Amino acid sequence: MKGQKVFNIGFHRSGTTSLQTALEELGYSVIGMRDGDWDAYARGDFHGLRETVESFDGFRDMPWPLVYQWAYHTFPNAKFVLTYRDPDSWASSCVGNYKNRYYRMFPVIYGFEVFQDNEKSAKDVYCRHIEAVREFFKDKPNSFLEVDFTRYSEWDDICRFLGESIPDRPFPHANNRPKKLYRKVFCRVLRAVSPAYYRQLVRDKK
Numbered sequence: 001m002k003g004q005k006v007f008n009i010g011f012h013r014s015g016t017t018s019l020q021t022a023l024e025e026l027g028y029s030v031i032g033m034r035d036g037d038w039d040a041y042a043r044g045d046f047h048g049l050r051e052t053v054e055s056f057d058g059f060r061d062m063p064w065p066l067v068y069q070w071a072y073h074t075f076p077n078a079k080f081v082l083t084y085r086d087p088d089s090w091a092s093s094c095v096g097n098y099k100n101r102y103y104r105m106f107p108v109i110y111g112f113e114v115f116q117d118n119e120k121s122a123k124d125v126y127c128r129h130i131e132a133v134r135e136f137f138k139d140k141p142n143s144f145l146e147v148d149f150t151r152y153s154e155w156d157d158i159c160r161f162l163g164e165s166i167p168d169r170p171f172p173h174a175n176n177r178p179k180k181l182y183r184k185v186f187c188r189v190l191r192a193v194s195p196a197y198y199r200q201l202v203r204d205k206k
Contacts, residue, residue, distance in 0.1 A: 002028050004162065005075050006058040009065040009133055010083030011126055013093045015149040016060045019083055021172040022155070023058045026164050030058035038063055038105060046070060062105050065129065069136060072143065079162060082133050082146040089150070091123040149173070 006028060008019050020030045031037075031052065040048030041063035049067065053059065053075065064071070068080060085093070098115040110125050112118045137144035145161040147153075153173060155166045 002057045004028075004057060005053060005071075005078035006030075006162065007064050007068060007071050007078060007080045008058070008060045008083055009068040009080050010085075011065055011090070011129060012061055013090055013097060014085040015083035015147065018149050018153065018172055019081060019147070019158075020058065020060045022158055025167060025169075025172065026159070026162070028057040030060055031056045033061035033063075041067065042108065046074075050074065062109070066109070068133060072136075072140075078143070080137065080144050081158075081161075082130070082137075082144070084130065084146055084148045085150060086148075087123045087127050087130075090126055091119045094122060095119050 006023060008016050010016055010019075020032065023030050034052075037049060037052050040046070040052075046067075049063070049070075053071070071078060072080065095115045100114045100116045102113050106113055106115075110118070110122050112121060115122060134146070145157065147157060153171050155171050158164075159166045
């Protein structure tokens with residue numbers, strides 16, 4: 001463990017996976033959303049959340065974006081990163097990714113059960129969160145960094161903020177839509193042209 005605590009307080013689909021990958025490449029142990037942590041948040045068990053924080057370096061996805069004020073006052077030397085994405089792009093991505101899928105955290109965060117037909121309501125919640133975070137950290141520049149990986153994704157800002165040396169490798173881009181689309185089209189073409197080779201490729205990946 002690094003010892004330095006880093007909280008990603010941006011909502012899902014805002015670049016959280018890219019930040020986690022970057023932190024892990026820098027040597028941080030990062031935890032994503034876990035049912036136990038969400039349950040602790042839901043019942044107001046901040047002792048349980050503190051135990052999680054003491055066991056890892058970095059924290060991504062729910063419930064961490066919802067407890068940034070508690071985290072700041074409990075861990076005053078921690079760093080907080082707001083992963084930002086344009087609200088329209090974010091809402092569209094959530095609808096496309098989640099559609100009618102239900103997650104028990106959605107009613108608590110957004111006030112609805114599924115993203116389908118609730119894009120505007122989701123965007124309103126997202127924007128209020130962004131504004132609240134910016135307001136809270138406006139006089140705490142040493143503790144806070146906002147990043148938009150859709151506009152700029154290099155090591156410089158993250159490493160400078162955390163006091164880390166810049167790695168000699170490209171910044172990671174997780175959930176890259178063009179790459180995913182390319183792989184999807186490639187697999188479809190390969191399956192049509194050479195079904196036998198496609199089946200072998202799929203078996204080799206298992």
